Amino acid sequence: MSDPSFAPRPTLEAVAARAGVSRATASRVVNGSEGVRAPLVERVRQAVDELGYVPNQAARTLVTRRNDAIAVVVAEPETRFFTDPFFAQQVRGISKELTARDNQLVLLLTEGTADYERVGRYLAGGHVDGALIFSLHTDDSLPTLARRAGVPTVIGGRPGWTDSDSDHGTLYVDCDNRGGARDAVRHLLSIGRRTIAHIAGPLDQTASVDRLDGFRDVLPETDPALIAEGDFTPEGGASAMAELLRRRPDLDAVFAASDVMASGALRVLRTSGRRVPEDVAVVGFDDMVSVAEWTDPPLTTIRQDIEEMGRLMARLLLRAVAPSAGPQSVPALSSIVTPTQLVVRASA
Amino acid sequence: MSDPSFAPRPTLEAVAARAGVSRATASRVVNGSEGVRAPLVERVRQAVDELGYVPNQAARTLVTRRNDAIAVVVAEPETRFFTDPFFAQQVRGISKELTARDNQLVLLLTEGTADYERVGRYLAGGHVDGALIFSLHTDDSLPTLARRAGVPTVIGGRPGWTDSDSDHGTLYVDCDNRGGARDAVRHLLSIGRRTIAHIAGPLDQTASVDRLDGFRDVLPETDPALIAEGDFTPEGGASAMAELLRRRPDLDAVFAASDVMASGALRVLRTSGRRVPEDVAVVGFDDMVSVAEWTDPPLTTIRQDIEEMGRLMARLLLRAVAPSAGPQSVPALSSIVTPTQLVVRASA
DNA sequence: CTGAAAGCGCTAACAA
DNA sequence: TTGTTAGCGCTTTCAG
Numbered sequence: 001m002s003d004p005s006f007a008p009r010p011t012l013e014a015v016a017a018r019a020g021v022s023r024a025t026a027s028r029v030v031n032g033s034e035g036v037r038a039p040l041v042e043r044v045r046q047a048v049d050e051l052g053y054v055p056n057q058a059a060r061t062l063v064t065r066r067n068d069a070i071a072v073v074v075a076e077p078e079t080r081f082f083t084d085p086f087f088a089q090q091v092r093g094i095s096k097e098l099t100a101r102d103n104q105l106v107l108l109l110t111e112g113t114a115d116y117e118r119v120g121r122y123l124a125g126g127h128v129d130g131a132l133i134f135s136l137h138t139d140d141s142l143p144t145l146a147r148r149a150g151v152p153t154v155i156g157g158r159p160g161w162t163d164s165d166s167d168h169g170t171l172y173v174d175c176d177n178r179g180g181a182r183d184a185v186r187h188l189l190s191i192g193r194r195t196i197a198h199i200a201g202p203l204d205q206t207a208s209v210d211r212l213d214g215f216r217d218v219l220p221e222t223d224p225a226l227i228a229e230g231d232f233t234p235e236g237g238a239s240a241m242a243e244l245l246r247r248r249p250d251l252d253a254v255f256a257a258s259d260v261m262a263s264g265a266l267r268v269l270r271t272s273g274r275r276v277p278e279d280v281a282v283v284g285f286d287d288m289v290s291v292a293e294w295t296d297p298p299l300t301t302i303r304q305d306i307e308e309m310g311r312l313m314a315r316l317l318l319r320a321v322a323p324s325a326g327p328q329s330v331p332a333l334s335s336i337v338t339p340t341q342l343v344v345r346a347s348a
Numbered sequence: 349m350s351d352p353s354f355a356p357r358p359t360l361e362a363v364a365a366r367a368g369v370s371r372a373t374a375s376r377v378v379n380g381s382e383g384v385r386a387p388l389v390e391r392v393r394q395a396v397d398e399l400g401y402v403p404n405q406a407a408r409t410l411v412t413r414r415n416d417a418i419a420v421v422v423a424e425p426e427t428r429f430f431t432d433p434f435f436a437q438q439v440r441g442i443s444k445e446l447t448a449r450d451n452q453l454v455l456l457l458t459e460g461t462a463d464y465e466r467v468g469r470y471l472a473g474g475h476v477d478g479a480l481i482f483s484l485h486t487d488d489s490l491p492t493l494a495r496r497a498g499v500p501t502v503i504g505g506r507p508g509w510t511d512s513d514s515d516h517g518t519l520y521v522d523c524d525n526r527g528g529a530r531d532a533v534r535h536l537l538s539i540g541r542r543t544i545a546h547i548a549g550p551l552d553q554t555a556s557v558d559r560l561d562g563f564r565d566v567l568p569e570t571d572p573a574l575i576a577e578g579d580f581t582p583e584g585g586a587s588a589m590a591e592l593l594r595r596r597p598d599l600d601a602v603f604a605a606s607d608v609m610a611s612g613a614l615r616v617l618r619t620s621g622r623r624v625p626e627d628v629a630v631v632g633f634d635d636m637v638s639v640a641e642w643t644d645p646p647l648t649t650i651r652q653d654i655e656e657m658g659r660l661m662a663r664l665l666l667r668a669v670a671p672s673a674g675p676q677s678v679p680a681l682s683s684i685v686t687p688t689q690l691v692v693r694a695s696a
Numbered sequence: 697c698t699g700a701a702a703g704c705g706c707t708a709a710c711a712a
Numbered sequence: 713t714t715g716t717t718a719g720c721g722c723t724t725t726c727a728g
Contacts, residue, residue, distance in 0.1 A: 009472075009474060011720095012723095023721090024698070024699060024700080025697090028698090030722095056410070056474060057474070058722090062406040062410055062704045063703080063704050063723045064722085064723070072455075091455075091457075105454070106417075109440065121402060122452070124357075125403065127405050369715085370715045372707080372716080373715075375708090376707095376714090379707085383714090385713065404705050404706070406704085406705080407705035
């Protein structure tokens with residue numbers, strides 16, 4: 001394994017020699033340049049095949065200054081990356097888009113801010129052409145860090161900075177959290193519920209805030225006792241539900257800011273003898289199929305197309321990296337907010 | 349974002365000039381080489397700081413032939429990578445170990461064998477120093493591909509090839525699936541169960557086969573009707589359970605080859621009016637906390653330390669990549685099988 | 697249309 | 713101990 005007959009990889013030089021052309025011509029063929037006579041192209045191609053030539057990326061990067069690689073930075077002090085299918089799905093979308101455009105995906109996981117320096121160094125080191133950043137908490141310094149490193153960046157989720165801030169032109173992709181939340185609450189109203197509670201996510205994340213805002217858009221007068229903060233885990237959803245039940249035993253509906261929290265809430269509801277949806281209707285958020293379809297009862301929820309969001313992030317970044325797109329107009333890249341959709345199952 | 353004042357990164361040359369030394373000396377300081385006089389070291393350090401110098405990795409790789417990057421290849425035609433916390437946890441372990449040793453993690457996701465050619469090219473292109481491969485199905489060609497590319501490789505999980513095959517010296521890390529399965533079944537026996545069923549995983553994966561073998565080690569005479577094949581999803585676990593109930597309504601225990609399948613089984617059991625563990629005792633496998641602790645009732649299961657396995661994989665690979673380890677003895681790297689442990693909760 | 701030649705930024709002999 | 717000198721493999725002007 002360690003010493004596989006040590007055959008040095010063939011170089012462009014070797015290919016050129018074998019094809020009887022200069023290195024320059026060989027290079028042109030390999031890179032699909034125009035203006036090489038057909039017979040030569042053929043000879044070079046053949047040499048490449050026979051030798052099993054694969055270009056050395058380091059050498060290429062050194063001169064072109066392009067890596068064809070982008071970093072995915074996940075800032076997650078907690079273990080969330082690993083319990084939540086959310087990231088995984090997003091990464092999948094990113095991976096698909098990236099490989100379709102012949103780019104590699106370098107994954108940078110951080111375990112707390114101690115790792116930030118390392119990430120900063122890496123980004124500044126020019127290893128990648130751009131970065132996709134997932135930093136969930138509003139005070140996160142990662143985006144700033146990337147900007148300083150001079151690396152084009154797209155953020156997953158709306159950044160927490162206020163618009164007056166230095167976020168000038170920072171690109172992001174997010175779903176319509178606020179609109180989705182409104183739809184959820186309206187659905188609950190439409191099936192006759194009147195005492196609607198909300199289990200929010202951690203309020204230092206914009207997604208949580210936006211969903212809470214959507215809730216309040218529809219129910220501006222809601223009793224504060226009907227709002228509890230969870231942490232996007234089943235446990236958090238469960239204890240928030242318990243708290244709500246204690247404060248307002250008369251509630252007849254709950255809108256949870258995530259399916260995962262909704263599943264915890266469902267458990268507590270069952271334990272406390274409430275029937276779902278008869279006594280208490282429940283709506284989640286995400287449409288995380290592996291969760292929503294398998295709760296008991298299956299969850300009515302707000303769908304966001306997570307994989308698509310990942311794809312969009314990658315596409316946006318790639319465009320930012322290589323400004324040469326259309327004919328000549330510069331379409332001025334902008335952030336993207338994707339639509340959500342109510343999915344009705346049994347819980348509401 | 350696209351054009352950030354275009355400040356060209358400083359080169360080693362610039363650092364050397366500023367410190368009034370040669371490029372070679374600057375290089376030595378940057379790479380922590382011994383034998384540079386203290387005052388010079390200091391001057392170079394200062395120049396590095398003032399200029400914000402970061403070494404260009406491409407240039408470095410070109411000459412050292414090291415990338416300080418390893419690829420994690422996940423061969424998963426199905427969507428399993430994204431529904432199963434298993435990989436995620438393993439990736440986390442890998443990431444930790446890698447960053448601790450200043451290596452980067454390049455993630456290569458494949459969506460079916462069409463992508464294999466791309467992966468092969470990438471590996472052969474010398475972008476990475478080694479590869480960690482997760483290929484679940486016994487007929488998978490990825491490991492072969494990596495070997496042909498001449499890239500040191502460690503496989504996650506025991507490969508499916510028989511030993512007579514070309515697997516000579518292929519390294520892998522796996523947990524003691526067979527032993528763990530034996531423990532599960534023995535536990536069931538110890539609490540008085542006599543009609544024990546097994547929900548196996550897909551039998552084209554060695555983990556599934558090994559667990560089934562462990563089951564049979566303890567219960568060699570088991571009625572074949574007591575064994576059903578699932579697919580490591582909750583749905584698969586559910587339908588396997590339904591099938592088992594149909595075939596042997598008298599069963600009083602089930603050992604499922606994964607917690608996720610066990611959760612599906614639990615649902616069916618509840619639906620069919622069986623109490624757990626009173627009527628039917630259930631044991632899972634994995635100790636996927638996010639699953640096992642949150643089923644109703646919480647799952648008794650066999651724990652494997654997934655994150656640790658990831659870490660071990662990375663460590664093993666890194667050692668294979670850089671054979672210069674201890675004094676001079678070559679400890680002959682070998683595969684690793686980690687122990688499992690019975691975790692008793694409420695379901696059995 | 698093709699080839700010659702000049703580096704990209706860095707490390708590693710080899711000299712001094 | 714430090715500096716000088718070759719390249720690593722490739723792309724890209726610039727001539728021819």
